[in-house]
Ligand code: AHG
Ligand code: MN
Ligand code: MN
């Protein structure tokens with residue numbers, strides 16, 4: 001666990017990273033630089049998000065991404081900003097993005113890390129001023145330094161991540177991440193352009209009163225999911241669903257709760273992508289004391305085969321995820 005006492009609330013991200021550097025598995029400062037690069041891109045996207053209504057970057061691009069989704073202008077804008085920041089920072093040799101068919105080689109062949117990223121999560125909420133986010137996942141490359149990154153660098157599996165986190169562009173903008181020593185949260189101060197340590201050690205409540213899913217797909221849901229949701233309703237739990245995974249996830253991380261994206265007719269493997277949504281959020285939730293399942297298998301144990309593969313996601317407070325699991329096991 002992060003030693004919460006080691007750093008006072010209010011220290012800057014920069015100072016925090018420098019002092020924590022000794023804890024990183026590869027204490028050579030590269031991971032520190034990577035986190036700085038991600039924070040920088042986050043500041044730039046935060047500014048675009050805050051101005052979205054005033055500039056011409058709301059609305060759709062009129063083109064689709066590899067997922068067959070109508071790309072929003074801010075999807076494309078955020079994608080460019082994160083790839084540029086990671087390229088200029090020099091530590092990432094390649095980036096896998098939701099918005100790109102194939103991996104993007106940054107030219108930093110000496111870079112020892114690769115980053116999988118959802119540059120803008122919750123795109124359907126951009127034009128209606130509802131919270132959106134960015135999700136990132138960091139691996140140490142397995143291919144030879146000095147060469148270009150390979151597919152294998154990105155298909156190492158969820159338990160090989162060395163860091164993961166998200167940025168939430170919400171009522172305040174926060175950066176929340178883990179390097180495998182617990183979960184830490186920083187809050188952005190717009191007037192100073194700095195992230196300040198606000199949550200030295202975040203853990204999820206063991207249970208909670210919230211379930212988050214799009215019940216419009218009720219008739220698509222597997223029986224065990226309906227059984228679980230019926231239990232939630234019999235206990236008059238609260239349904240809370242923003243339609244932005246990062247926003248729903250972050251709220252449940254603090255209040256306790258469970259987020260579900262089950263298989264649907266349209267997306268038999270669920271809608272969420274494993275490499276830049278499921279894996280990073282599963283790594284984070286386990287570091288915060290929670291659970292992440294994809295049916296009866298742990299998300300982090302799913303074998304990666306494709307950059308944009310999807311997987312069901314049931315994630316949050318351990319008691320709630322285990323209750324869902326019991327329903328899954330009870331169905332003959
Ligand atoms: P993205 O905007 O990165 O494509 O992800 C959207 C995801 C997630 O943020 C959200 O929880 C979910 O899609 C909403 O899907 P539905 O509209 O099907 O509920
Ligand atoms: Mn999308
Ligand atoms: Mn997403």
Ligand code: MN
Nearest residue numbers: 098118120121
């Ligand atoms: Mn996205």
